Amino acid sequence: MSNLKVFRVRGGQATEVPGAAVGVEVELQRLIETNMETMLGIRFLATEYRTGRHGGRIDSLGLDENGTPVIVEYKRSRDQNVINQGLSYLWWLHDHHHEFESLTRERLGDQAAEEIDWNAPRIVCVAGAFTHHDTVAVEMIGHRIDLVTYRVFDDVLTLQLVASASGTRTSTRGGTLGSVRAASVTPKSVQQYLEESPDDLKELYADLDELLLSHPDVLKEPQLHYVAYRRITNVATVRLQPRKRHIVVNLRLDPETVELKEGFSRDMRGLGAVGIRDGIEVRIGSREDLARASDLIERAVETT
Structure with a gap:
């Protein structure tokens, strides 16, 4: 029951x-x-x-x-x-x-x-x-x-x-x-990208991670190229880009319901986003960006 x-x-x-x-x-x-x-x-x-x-x-x-x-x-x-x-x-x-x-x-x-x-x-x-x-x-x-x-x-x-x-x-x-041939060329993992990141980017990711996991039923599952946060389906996927000094977050949100802002968020329909198809992508490079993204992240968590 x-x-x-x-x-x-x-x-x-x-x-x-x-x-x-x-x-x-x-x-x-x-x-x-x-x-x-x-x-x-x-x-x-x-x-x-x-x-x-x-x-x-x-x-x-x-x-x-x-x-x-x-x-x-x-x-x-x-x-x-x-x-x-x-x-x-x-x-x-x-x-x-x-x-x-x-x-x-x-x-x-x-x-x-x-x-x-x-x-x-x-x-x-x-x-x-x-x-x-x-x-x-x-x-x-x-x-x-x-x-x-x-x-x-x-x-x-x-x-x-x-x-x-x-x-x-x-x-x-x-x-x-x-599969064996592919394994001979080992791509860099998300953990390696995290280790190579400057301290401020590591701290920014830690804050993002805490925000996503503040919902007790959201699970964290590291993949090879990104970290997935999910319930039954993915809520968000996260990639670190140390050279560009920002974090790329894909969210399960309908792009039609989001006011997109150039350089910060974009529509990923038809572009083959990792882990989440046809959602939106947000680029976070500062605590101000994270604050701007927090409402979108909360919406993705609440509606997935």
């Missing part, structure tokens, strides 16, 4: 809308697959994907906004096996990079396939409820796992992130030849 309550207000009177589970599991699966990028920030690749000799079928395969492979498993109500199923399929994924890359190339194109981040594939488990033991277990497993509960209120579907484990970003087994 969810602790989320929904009320219909008419004429100043509130009436509770009772929550419910979907009638059958496949109904939930099809609904989320049809709207996966909107609901989970994941681009849909395949449904009921057969894993051959490994046995079984993955409910959904996708690629998230950070370029990470994602396995999505669904359960209509509470089921302790959903996490185990996801882990079993993750083992298959570790040994089938080439197959996943081919699927991505077929569905999303060459660029998406070439930019896949194999360091920490994700499992997303969507169910009516999870036990306390489930939420504790994902912290101990050592892989990236999100536990998301759902509830249906008339024609409203709610999703709530109840637990998330970031795992460790280490290279997995079974990379393709292309």
Whole structure:
């Protein structure tokens, strides 16, 4: 049972809308697959994907906004096996990079396939409820796992992130030849950029980091080239540019709702922003810039 309550207000009177589970599991699966990028920030690749000799079928395969492979498993109500199923399929994924890359190339194109981040594939488990033991277990497993509960209120579907484990970003087994070649030229990481930054830029980033994490349910996940701050989907991504002495922040905001200012903020629709597609970009080079950006950052956090 969810602790989320929904009320219909008419004429100043509130009436509770009772929550419910979907009638059958496949109904939930099809609904989320049809709207996966909107609901989970994941681009849909395949449904009921057969894993051959490994046995079984993955409910959904996708690629998230950070370029990470994602396995999505669904359960209509509470089921302790959903996490185990996801882990079993993750083992298959570790040994089938080439197959996943081919699927991505077929569905999303060459660029998406070439930019896949194999360091920490994700499992997303969507169910009516999870036990306390489930939420504790994902912290101990050592892989990236999100536990998301759902509830249906008339024609409203709610999703709530109840637990998330970031795992460790280490290279997995079974990379393709292309992956090996790419690994031979190691790009500079966001942590290296931070270490190379002057003290005033480091302090500015620390203030930005504190602002984003002042919301207790916002998670921080360092990627290779940027730091992602997210709930179910990314709220903001942050890159440091020491040579230009500023920080680049991409926010999940509709550009049509923002008064853009040249040299400070810009519309990123169609420009391929990292981690957040079609949002806005803000450049922060001073505490004054951070103060100007704080309202936009708060809006992004509140509306994501």
